[in-house]
Amino acid sequence: MTATEAPPKSPEPQKPYRAGPVRQALAFVRNTWRGLTSMRTALILLFLLALAAMPGALLPQRVLNATKTDQYITSHGWWGTLLDRLQFFEVYSSVWFSAIYLLLLVSLVGCLTPRTGEYLRAIRAKPVLTPRNLSRMPHFREGTVGQSTEEMLEKARKRLRGWRIAERDEGDGVRSVSAEKGYLRETGNLVFHFGMLGLIVAFALGKMYSYEGQVIVQADGSQFCNSGVFAYDTFNPGLRVDGTRLDPFCVKVNDFNATYTAVGQPLHYRADIQYQSGADLETGSWRPYQLEVNEPLRTAGDRVYLLGYGYSPRFTVTYPDGTTRTQTTQWRASNQATMLSEGATKFDPPGVTDAAERRTRQLAITGLFAPSSLLHGGILTSTGPGLVNPMVAIDVMRGDLGLDSGRAQSIFSIDQSMVKDGRLKRVARKNLAVGESVTLDDGTKVSFDGVQKYASLQVSHDPTQDYVLVFAIAMLLGLGASLLVKRRRVWLRVRPADGDGKGTVVQVAGLARTDQAGYGEEFTRMADEFLTEGKRK
Amino acid sequence: MPINETLSRYSDWSYTTATAIYVLALLFFLIEQSFGVKSRRAAASAGARARELVGAGGPGTTEVTAGTGTDAPAVTPPALPTGRAERIGRMGAALTVLGVLLHLTALVLRGFATDRAPWGNMYEYIMLATFIGMATWLLVIKKFPVRHLSGFMMLPIVILMFINGTLLYATAAPVQPALQSYWLVIHVSAAAISSGIFLVPGVASILYLIRQSHEQNPARFAKFAGRLPAADVLDRVAYRTTVLAFPLFTFGVLCGAVWAESAWGRFWGWDPKETTAFVAWVIYAAYLHSRATAGWRGGRAAVINIFGFAATVFNLFFINLVTAGLHSYAGVG
Numbered sequence: 001m002t003a004t005e006a007p008p009k010s011p012e013p014q015k016p017y018r019a020g021p022v023r024q025a026l027a028f029v030r031n032t033w034r035g036l037t038s039m040r041t042a043l044i045l046l047f048l049l050a051l052a053a054m055p056g057a058l059l060p061q062r063v064l065n066a067t068k069t070d071q072y073i074t075s076h077g078w079w080g081t082l083l084d085r086l087q088f089f090e091v092y093s094s095v096w097f098s099a100i101y102l103l104l105l106v107s108l109v110g111c112l113t114p115r116t117g118e119y120l121r122a123i124r125a126k127p128v129l130t131p132r133n134l135s136r137m138p139h140f141r142e143g144t145v146g147q148s149t150e151e152m153l154e155k156a157r158k159r160l161r162g163w164r165i166a167e168r169d170e171g172d173g174v175r176s177v178s179a180e181k182g183y184l185r186e187t188g189n190l191v192f193h194f195g196m197l198g199l200i201v202a203f204a205l206g207k208m209y210s211y212e213g214q215v216i217v218q219a220d221g222s223q224f225c226n227s228g229v230f231a232y233d234t235f236n237p238g239l240r241v242d243g244t245r246l247d248p249f250c251v252k253v254n255d256f257n258a259t260y261t262a263v264g265q266p267l268h269y270r271a272d273i274q275y276q277s278g279a280d281l282e283t284g285s286w287r288p289y290q291l292e293v294n295e296p297l298r299t300a301g302d303r304v305y306l307l308g309y310g311y312s313p314r315f316t317v318t319y320p321d322g323t324t325r326t327q328t329t330q331w332r333a334s335n336q337a338t339m340l341s342e343g344a345t346k347f348d349p350p351g352v353t354d355a356a357e358r359r360t361r362q363l364a365i366t367g368l369f370a371p372s373s374l375l376h377g378g379i380l381t382s383t384g385p386g387l388v389n390p391m392v393a394i395d396v397m398r399g400d401l402g403l404d405s406g407r408a409q410s411i412f413s414i415d416q417s418m419v420k421d422g423r424l425k426r427v428a429r430k431n432l433a434v435g436e437s438v439t440l441d442d443g444t445k446v447s448f449d450g451v452q453k454y455a456s457l458q459v460s461h462d463p464t465q466d467y468v469l470v471f472a473i474a475m476l477l478g479l480g481a482s483l484l485v486k487r488r489r490v491w492l493r494v495r496p497a498d499g500d501g502k503g504t505v506v507q508v509a510g511l512a513r514t515d516q517a518g519y520g521e522e523f524t525r526m527a528d529e530f531l532t533e534g535k536r537k
Numbered sequence: 538m539p540i541n542e543t544l545s546r547y548s549d550w551s552y553t554t555a556t557a558i559y560v561l562a563l564l565f566f567l568i569e570q571s572f573g574v575k576s577r578r579a580a581a582s583a584g585a586r587a588r589e590l591v592g593a594g595g596p597g598t599t600e601v602t603a604g605t606g607t608d609a610p611a612v613t614p615p616a617l618p619t620g621r622a623e624r625i626g627r628m629g630a631a632l633t634v635l636g637v638l639l640h641l642t643a644l645v646l647r648g649f650a651t652d653r654a655p656w657g658n659m660y661e662y663i664m665l666a667t668f669i670g671m672a673t674w675l676l677v678i679k680k681f682p683v684r685h686l687s688g689f690m691m692l693p694i695v696i697l698m699f700i701n702g703t704l705l706y707a708t709a710a711p712v713q714p715a716l717q718s719y720w721l722v723i724h725v726s727a728a729a730i731s732s733g734i735f736l737v738p739g740v741a742s743i744l745y746l747i748r749q750s751h752e753q754n755p756a757r758f759a760k761f762a763g764r765l766p767a768a769d770v771l772d773r774v775a776y777r778t779t780v781l782a783f784p785l786f787t788f789g790v791l792c793g794a795v796w797a798e799s800a801w802g803r804f805w806g807w808d809p810k811e812t813t814a815f816v817a818w819v820i821y822a823a824y825l826h827s828r829a830t831a832g833w834r835g836g837r838a839a840v841i842n843i844f845g846f847a848a849t850v851f852n853l854f855f856i857n858l859v860t861a862g863l864h865s866y867a868g869v870g
């Protein structure tokens with residue numbers, strides 16, 4: 001991949017030659033470029049890329065699991081902190097990983113540019129002259145046949161159909177054919193490398209302009225609209241996404257169904273949804289869709305996925321004055337196999353305007369929910385994920401939930417520091433089946449009314465993924481051609497046999513321009529055909 | 538879909554029998570490798586087969602076969618009579634064919650028993666990959682004079698199959714919702730098939746290194762390596778099989794990305810399995826590059842190929858069993 005250089009001009013005699021700074025700089029740039037685009041550098045960069053990608057599979061990654069990552073760092077002391085500082089928990093956006101693949105990208109471009117030129121020249125060129133001494137070629141056979149030289153040439157033309165051939169008259173009745181095949185290999189190789197270039201660029205752009213958001217929607221006809229970041233429970237934007245101007249669409253979850261085997265292994269999840277996008281948003285019409293795992297909804301350039309499901313127990317609190325409050329809040333599964341779930345349903349006392357007083361009378365119902373309950377010595381467990389005989393084991397907490405503290409709070413748990421400070425106290429602990437209730441010391445009644453299923457959805461937006469796919473397919477096709485097509489040459493030289501003038505001396509030679517593997521057989525077959533009389537199939 | 542217990546049981550029996558037959562064949566091959574004349578002869582001449590073929594050409598022809606960079610003693614030894622060891626080797630090959638057929642039966646029965654593609658958990662995956670490894674090897678020994686090396690190929694296969702049948706065994710069952718897709722059929726089979734094929738160049742490259750070290754210094758591995766074919770033959774076996782498996786592997790990764798797009802919400806997310814597949818892919822790409830780079834052909838290329846296979850094995854065992862990711866479908870409890 002190095003260009004040949006013109007020999008240096010005759011040195012100026014009067015001054016000793018010394019390269020000026022500009023020249024030195026140019027030489028440096030040129031040498032760096034050459035070094036960077038050499039095959040050896042590409043090879044080393046490939047190794048570095050493999051090596052650099054590996055920690056991402058072995059260490060927890062922040063983008064995949066932030067909680068686990070933080071745990072890992074704290075449990076590994078200074079070592080964890082050091083790795084964190086060196087970006088080992090964000091390998092794929094780290095400076096060093098990016099550096100390697102950018103260098104590889106440059107190397108690739110530097111390598112492809114000259115090769116493309118070379119390729120364009122080669123594709124127009126005629127096959128090379130038949131070498132003078134064919135017996136030096138890796139494959140060579142010689143023999144005498146009864147046909148005339150003209151007949152032999154005709155035979156060769158027929159046999160070498162599909163090859164690129166050049167015939168030459170070498171004088172004295174000696175004629176030769178030079179044939180080459182397998183240009184597709186180089187085509188494939190270039191398509192492959194360009195495809196990869198395109199893929200990397202498209203992938204990087206996609207990372208900037210994509211976003212992903214998760215949201216839980218109750219399966220009771222509740223709806224979600226992609227109108228802004230606030231609509232999501234979690235939202236991961238790309239670098240160039242600020243959360244405004246999302247593609248507008250709405251989804252309504254009417255029902256959720258799961259089927260299981262007898263032992264509780266899930267067989268099928270399906271959310272019965274309706275959606276509207278584009279013109280439907282104005283007319284207000286809804287289209288039905290069966291959302292399943294592996295069957296995302298594709299609308300408005302976005303995709304909506306069914307990630308999972310869960311249960312929301314419904315609690316009603318009847319205050320001493322007779323007012324009631326009902327809430328259906330999602331709890332999350334702590335065990336995916338049995339769907340034993342945990343959560344916290346929080347209530348503000350009604351009709352209390354004084355903030356200080358309200359903070360003494362807030363309620364939280366926390367604990368466990370089991371869809372297929374089994375009580376074992378008073379301990380609630382679940383025997384399966386299906387809704388068979390739901391039950392909750394709850395602690396009712398009263399006091400200050402800390403909702404006004406300004407600290408962000410998970411909807412699945414209560415603020416434990418409030419419990420530690422004694423500002424939030426347990427006032428009841430009870431197992432409840434549907435329809436059962438527990439009455440607190442002040443006469444407030446907490447009842448477990450039933451269960452609602454919810455669907456956990458993800459919305460994904462990636463404007464470049466179709467391009468990535470196209471490039472990936474180009475890579476694959478190019479790779480196939482580049483690895484499976486063999487570039488090879490064959491030469492045939494014929495001259496009339498000495499003496500009686502009948503018959504022809506035939507020389508056949510072959511050369512595989514790429515790996516030799518497997519060419520021998522093809523050559524042998526072809527040589528056999530040329531060197532035997534008559535036709536052989 | 539109910540599971541057909543009877544078929545599942547027959548599948549298990551076929552699997553166990555196939556493993557036992559491989560062990561037997563392995564012993565036969567070891568005998569051939571240790572005592573065979575053929576092995577020594579094959580070791581001496583690289584292109585034995587090519588020559589035989591050419592020798593059958595018409596009269597009055599001369600043949601020149603340039604060894605591709607082999608400086609091995611290229612004297613054609615006198616033809617030796619078919620010895621007893623060679624007969625034992627051929628029996629081993631026949632047994633291997635029988636084993637491969639039973640292996641295939643086990644796979645097919647498992648498919649019928651579960652009424653889905655029989656590669657939905659780690660046990661089934663390894664069953665498929667080892668089957669492909671063996672089938673590829675049968676093709677290789679048809680094309681290259683390396684039958685007496687079958688023992689080295691079968692040793693890892695037998696160990697894998699044993700571990701698989703005991704520690705990783707999973708009863709026939711339906712797969713979870715995320716796996717109920719035709720992409721399971723395409724993506725997983727492409728991955729298992731390419732991994733199975735990659736076993737062949739992995740073993741060939743190890744033997745290559747031993748043989749090469751012996752060729753450089755005949756005192757090293759004198760007894761053992763003297764019976765291996767020329768380094769050049771091993772190199773070709775490794776290259777031809779890698780070149781077959783690599784596009785397939787690429788296809789498998791590509792299909793995985795397409796499937797991930799519809800099952801997990803993104804086509805690529807650096808899940809541990811995806812990452813390790815990427816690493817293995819890059820290593821094999823480096824292998825192919827190394828063969829076009831001066832100073833890297835031969836020994837270094839072989840080392841890279843071994844690394845590639847190590848990454849593949851690591852992906853199968855470590856990532857499935859130790860790390861937790863979206864690919865945790867091993868079904869090993």
Ligand code: HEM
Nearest residue numbers: 037038039042104107108111189196482483822825826829
């Ligand atoms: C992103 C990094 C790269 C990857 C993954 C990659 C991958 C591949 C693969 C799989 C092949 C096999 C095709 C074959 O053997 O014919 C190949 C061939 C080739 N690559 Fe790359 N490549 C990369 C970068 C480069 C760079 C930077 C250069 C130039 C310095 C380069 C030059 C070549 C050449 C010359 C061949 C043909 C070798 C041959 O004919 O055997 N590649 N590449």
